Amino acid sequence: MYKILAVLLCIQSVSFAxxxxxxxxxxxxxKAISLRDTNDPRVVLSNYTYTSYEKTIIxxxxxxxxxxxLSEKVSTTSYTESQxxxxxxxxxxxxxxxxxKYEVLAVNLQSRSFYDEDFVIFNTxxxxxxxxxxxxxxxxxxxxxxVENEIHISFTPxxxxxxxxxxxxxxxxxxxxxxxxxxxxxxxxxxxxxxxSYIFNKEANLYLPENRxxxxxxxxxxxxxxxxxxxxxxxxxxxxxxxxxxTKKYLVSTTSNSDFSLKAKETKTQPxxxxxxxxxxxxxxxFWQTYxxxxxxxxxxxxxxxxxxxxxxxxIERRLGTINNFSIGYYSVNFFDFDLTYPVKFNNxxxxxxxxxxxxxxxxxxDFRIEGYGAYGFKDQEIKYGAGGGVLLNAKKDAWISxxxxxxxxxxxxxxxLTDRRVYSLFEPxxxxxxxxxxxxxxxxxxEYRIAPKLLSEFQVAxxxxxxxxxxxxxxxxxxxxxYDITEATAGIRWSPRSKFMKTEAGINEVYDGxxxxxxxISQSIDGLEGDFNFTKIGAKVFYRLDRLNKSATxxxxxxxxxxxxxxxxxxxxxxPNAPTKETILQRFSVAGVNSFETMxxxxxxxxxxxxxxxxxxxxxxxxxxxxxxxxxxxxxxxIGDIQNPEDHLDIQFGSLKKGYxxxxxEINKLIFGFGTSLTYRYGAYHLPNFxxxxxxxxxxxLQL
Numbered sequence: 001m002y003k004i005l006a007v008l009l010c011i012q013s014v015s016f017a018x019x020x021x022x023x024x025x026x027x028x029x030x031k032a033i034s035l036r037d038t039n040d041p042r043v044v045l046s047n048y049t050y051t052s053y054e055k056t057i058i059x060x061x062x063x064x065x066x067x068x069x070l071s072e073k074v075s076t077t078s079y080t081e082s083q084x085x086x087x088x089x090x091x092x093x094x095x096x097x098x099x100x101k102y103e104v105l106a107v108n109l110q111s112r113s114f115y116d117e118d119f120v121i122f123n124t125x126x127x128x129x130x131x132x133x134x135x136x137x138x139x140x141x142x143x144x145x146x147v148e149n150e151i152h153i154s155f156t157p158x159x160x161x162x163x164x165x166x167x168x169x170x171x172x173x174x175x176x177x178x179x180x181x182x183x184x185x186x187x188x189x190x191x192x193x194x195x196x197s198y199i200f201n202k203e204a205n206l207y208l209p210e211n212r213x214x215x216x217x218x219x220x221x222x223x224x225x226x227x228x229x230x231x232x233x234x235x236x237x238x239x240x241x242x243x244x245x246x247t248k249k250y251l252v253s254t255t256s257n258s259d260f261s262l263k264a265k266e267t268k269t270q271p272x273x274x275x276x277x278x279x280x281x282x283x284x285x286x287f288w289q290t291y292x293x294x295x296x297x298x299x300x301x302x303x304x305x306x307x308x309x310x311x312x313x314x315x316i317e318r319r320l321g322t323i324n325n326f327s328i329g330y331y332s333v334n335f336f337d338f339d340l341t342y343p344v345k346f347n348n349x350x351x352x353x354x355x356x357x358x359x360x361x362x363x364x365x366x367d368f369r370i371e372g373y374g375a376y377g378f379k380d381q382e383i384k385y386g387a388g389g390g391v392l393l394n395a396k397k398d399a400w401i402s403x404x405x406x407x408x409x410x411x412x413x414x415x416x417x418l419t420d421r422r423v424y425s426l427f428e429p430x431x432x433x434x435x436x437x438x439x440x441x442x443x444x445x446x447x448e449y450r451i452a453p454k455l456l457s458e459f460q461v462a463x464x465x466x467x468x469x470x471x472x473x474x475x476x477x478x479x480x481x482x483x484y485d486i487t488e489a490t491a492g493i494r495w496s497p498r499s500k501f502m503k504t505e506a507g508i509n510e511v512y513d514g515x516x517x518x519x520x521x522i523s524q525s526i527d528g529l530e531g532d533f534n535f536t537k538i539g540a541k542v543f544y545r546l547d548r549l550n551k552s553a554t555x556x557x558x559x560x561x562x563x564x565x566x567x568x569x570x571x572x573x574x575x576x577p578n579a580p581t582k583e584t585i586l587q588r589f590s591v592a593g594v595n596s597f598e599t600m601x602x603x604x605x606x607x608x609x610x611x612x613x614x615x616x617x618x619x620x621x622x623x624x625x626x627x628x629x630x631x632x633x634x635x636x637x638x639x640i641g642d643i644q645n646p647e648d649h650l651d652i653q654f655g656s657l658k659k660g661y662x663x664x665x666x667e668i669n670k671l672i673f674g675f676g677t678s679l680t681y682r683y684g685a686y687h688l689p690n691f692x693x694x695x696x697x698x699x700x701x702x703l704q705l
Contacts, residue, residue: 025140025153032130032177039178040115041206047080049261050208053291056109056253057300066299066306069251070095071104074283074291085112089276091283091291096307100281102504105274106511109253110194110214114179118549119166121192122216126166127549129155130179137165137549149174163550168194178207191217204262212255256293271453273500274511335364342373348435349409349469351379357386367392371404384408390446398450398507405443409469412436413574413606415539415561417519418446418458419494429701430593433580435602438570439467451493453501453508460490463530466570473650474568476533480650484568487531492521516544525565535565539573551620556613557595563608569649572606575639575661578696585692591699592667592678597637598696599663599682606654607641614638621670630676633667659685669702676700 037043051074058069074091094101111120117131127137137159143152151172157165168184179198186192193215198207289295330337342355357373364370372387388404411434444462451457464486473480498514520540527534541559548554561573577600578593592598595614614637621629641657665680682694 025142026135028142028151028153028172028177029130029135029140032172033132033135035177036115036130039176039206040113041204041208042079042113042115044206045079045204045262047078048263049076049078049259050257051076051259051291052255052257053293054253054255055293056251057303058251066303067095068307070300070303070307072288072292073105074287083270084273086270086272087274089274089280091287092276092280093283093288095304096310100276100504102276102502102506102509105276106502106509108512110212112209114170114182114196121186121194121214125547125549126164126186127157129166129168129170129182129184133549137163143169145171150180151177165549173207176207180207201260201262208257208260210257212253214253214255215250216253217250254293271501272503272508274502276502276504278505330358332361335360337361339373342375345375345431347431347437348433349380349437350377350382353377355384366395369400369402375408394449395507398448398456400446400448402446402448403444404446405441407441408439409437410440410570412438412570412603413572415537415573417494417521417539417541418460418490418492419456419519419521421458429591430576430578430596433578433590433602435581437469439469441465450508453503454496454499456494456496458492461488462490463487471651472569474566475648475650476566481532481568484532485530486525486533486571487529488523488525490521490523492519494519515546516542518542525571527566533566533568533571535563535567535571537561537563537567537571553618555616555618558613559611561607561610567608569606569652572608572643573610573641574606575600575610575612575641575657577602577604585695585697589697589699591701592680592696597639597661597663598665598678598680598698599694600639600661603652603654605639605641605657605661606643606649607657608643610639610641610657612637612639630671631667631669633669634664635666635680636662636664638662655686657686661686663696665696667700669700674702676702 032039041048054073054075056069056071057067059067071094072092073089075087075089077085077087079085089105092100092105094104108120108123110122111118114129115131116128117133118125119128120126127133129138134155137157138155139158141154141156143154145152151174152169153172154167154169156167157163164186166184166186168182170179170183171181172178173180179196180200181198182194182196184192184194184196186194193213195211195213196209197211199210200206201208329340331340332338336358337360338356338358342357345353345355347353353375355373355375357371357375359371360369368389368391370389373385375384376382377384384407386404386406386408388402390400390402393399393401413436442462442464444460447459449457449459465483466486467483473482474484475481495518496510496514497518498512498516499510500512500514502509502511518540519542521538523537525531525533525535525537539559539561541557544556546554563571563573576593576596578590578596578598579601580588580590581601581603582588614635617634619632619634621631623629639657639661640659643656646654646656661682662684663680663682665678667676667678669676671677676699678696678698678700680696680698682688682696688694
């Protein structure tokens, strides 16, 4: 392995002029692209399988006695036209850890094919080298070759500062124009050396990927290269020459593919991109000897015991679990996960709200959970609380049934999707400005069930006793009602068609966050089952994000809601306004929300039919310095809606959105300590006579843990 590494470290980046030879090279590339369908195994072979052995190390120096990270993996990978690549891990060992860290297996070190339009290295996309996108982004140059049946072509990015790209040399078969070998280097936020070699298979008349060596070091970048959910990083290397570089910390991953079967039978539909067999971590030494490229070195062997000693001494396994839980909003103490959304909040009704709560974890029980919380508002001087528990019905389907009781506050007009319930935010921007709440005492039963990896469902039956916090009356059949009961059944689903999932003994984990994401929900309230109203509510939303190679991104969120029947104001829809009802711009200065209408005043509009759309375009970060990289985002929002019988709502005044509401503006984020600023302008049918009333000037807060 070290011999291969030495070869990689000797690859030099070379600049080439745009000469006649480069034009010839581009013509060859264009022809090679046109022949991709005859050279890409995924096109020529409808289905095939192969076995892979992968070894990954992170080490400080070739001279130290042990590595700081070592893992081995053996998997069988199958490809079919209908399902794409499916990986089945049959062997895995991670030095030092008693419990398998499944997040390690979710890291995408490298794409499987250089024929793709995009090529991924450590979860970052670059233009594919042999693709139409590559032609737009690379300069190709012929290199003289002494091998008669080979063509050597170098490639370098055309605009490296605008669109980071790969540099290196590819070797093509002169007759087939298929890739035989490729050497890649990258000097961006991270430094990369990559060598991929291919073997010619006579039966298929194809070149198939055989061996890969990947070398990564962070350079002087502050970017994290993590195997553990974004928390444990490869060390920082200084700008030094290649000879000095090997004395610092780096990552090396070697992969060997073998046992190609070109006549694999089409198997039944496999919904998981990665499956880890239960016996994968229990393989004997003889198993590993069968698949290793070479025997473990003395340094490798010492690493297993030494890494285990360090992990135990420094309690790293427990610390990793605590840190990863923190990233999703929990802090673990023994068998209990404290919910970080409870401790400190602030809003106009409660003032300062302090609380404490959480849920038991697997250390307490894998089959059931107990949860609860308590909070106190210093302005309204009232205690809020909740308690409940759940039982696991089916681990393979993430099926839970739970029963909870809450006595708390809810925002008037808030519409929450069951499947989006756990969206963690250390700081909730809109909560500070909300001025209209209602009290509720709610008993609910929930059933969570994953119909398929990409399709999550939840069903809820709830009974609520609602009490107004401000004067309000609703006219139902000529009778004025202020406080009321609602019995409601709700069913919701979330579909992630482009996401990829991994199946483990611990459950199902998302390993690739794909778009679009579609969420839908229907609720039915029943008059007569201890409920005072009969209504139906339907909601659906679609979120799509497009990431570009220049590190800019565009996001689109569209949501539609409709309600039928007797809908009191607590159960109408709103467009999530976020403008305090104060006179001047500076008095309204507050914190901007994530998806809220910044110029729309609270309680200004309510609807029983509502459609909202939001378009965001994020420019690439301004690379001013290593620690100062602000981001600019352009935003446009639109809402249109209506309401039947607004005269049935007494003691409160609000408008209709039937003319269409628009606002546009921008954010400049991450100026200092995660804080930034935003400016939004209200225009169109609901433009206000006083110019400054149409402007929202606020600060933003973006924290990356």
